[in-house]
């Protein structure tokens with residue numbers, strides 16, 4: 001029997017670079033206890049409050065996300081996975097190729113990702129999903145102090161979450177995977193770039209940049225990712241599928257004409273845009289909501305009027321990776337206005353800022369452009385809880401943005417996964433358990449919830465479900481509103497239609513109700529991230545210790561009576 005003292009899992013905040021040695025603890029427990037007053041600060045710890053009375057409970061680990069759950073509930077509190085889930089034994093999550101026993105998943109997935117068994121019913125589904133197990137083989141060989149954020153678990157987590165929800169396999173059609181051809185790649189990348197990527201297949205471990213790795217399987221993974229995106233684009237454009245989601249890695253939007261960078265090898269969105277055009281599309285809209293600017297996609301289409309690139313990203317006057325994407329970058333050589341950058345000036349921006357930008361910039365310009373095909377470069381690193389992005393977009397926000405784009409270009413919409421990571425700092429969490437008079441910190445290795453719940457919310461909209469909340473009377477942050485107005489001032493020269501939006505926002509400027517909590521939170525999160533991690537942990541541990549010893553004392557007293 002276990003006694004659970006603290007209800008919530010602890011999410012460790014901070015930059016991954018601060019991580020090294022963090023848990024070795026420069027302070028002893030006794031040191032921290034002796035200095036309790038010094039360690040307490042104004043941080044809001046209300047959500048860490050232990051339950052008033054310790055409860056006797058049996059806990060269980062979730063097979064999907066590793067969260068510790070309390071005995072009574074059947075589904076994981078975090079990810080919804082069933083307590084007795086056999087999910088890891090099935091399909092692409094299995095170590096062996098095929099499901100052995102019966103399961104709630106009716107189909108089988110071959111090693112190459114082809115789906116057999118439920119194809120009949122799945123083929124009638126309007127939403128197509130592109131996935132292949134071989135993309136999981138792309139991984140960093142070198143063991144660092146923390147796992148690379150762009151790691152195979154990302155796809156596993158999303159796939160597990162979709163399978164659990166009965167969405168895929170189940171309600172979507174799987175499209176067969178194929179590697180992109182050299183000819184198709186050459187429409188986007190230089191021959192030299194393609195050869196460089198291909199060459200990594202001969203090398204056990206290699207690097208394009210210090211953070212962009214390859215192993216022997218990476219070139220194939222990148223070709224499969226691009227191939228899946230190309231085929232999804234032509235299937236959707238030609239009406240064989242209504243819309244689609246490319247569950248692919250490595251990501252693509254930082255990959256330019258001749259360079260791999262930012263974890264990206266081939267530019268999947270660019271390949272898809274050109275595939276849609278080969279299938280007959282005249283004008284393609286790419287909306288990039290990854291928290292980073294898609295410098296590669298911008299470069300590839302910079303002088304191209306048939307592809308409108310719109311990106312929302314953290315910019316901070318070029319201080320945020322990769323540094324490009326200022327509002328003044330609008331396209332070149334006659335294609336001015338066909339690149340629209342919405343550069344946030346700080347972290348902490350959330351649903352309301354994104355929706356404001358969609359209502360006043362993305363949708364009016366997209367409507368004027370009148371695309372016949374739409375691609376979302378969908379990174380989920382602006383999600384609440386993402387340790388690289390430090391922004392605040394929720395799954396509901398992602399669902400709403402998807403919904404707002406779902407009627408442009410007659411519903412022909414392809415969503416392509418870009419970033420959205422779980423670094424060790426966010427993915428390590430501890431569960432504190434009080435058992436037989438002693439404290440147990442249970443170390444949970446990862447928790448991939450933010451990327452998978454966001455992706456699941458997006459696919460549900462593709463399947464025709466309504467995003468849960470209404471978009472009305474939104475209160476953006478002051479910084480968000482400022483950015484949107486700055487963009488409108490620049491883009492109104494190219495898109496006369498947005499002039500009205502600018503006048504409207506300017507007149508609202510005075511009476512606007514801001515949500516400055518968002519911006520403050522962004523700063524706070526950054527401040528915290530800069531503090532040594534052990535400091536925070538020291539305090540948390542101390543807090544637990546404090547409550548537990550108090551509880552023990554009370555218990556002893558009761559027993560003595």
Ligand code: X5A
Nearest residue numbers: 251262263292321418419
């Ligand atoms: C695809 C993506 C981020 C690269 C960050 C490099 N890449 N520090 O989100």
Ligand code: ZN
Nearest residue numbers: 290292379419
């Ligand atoms: Zn990103």
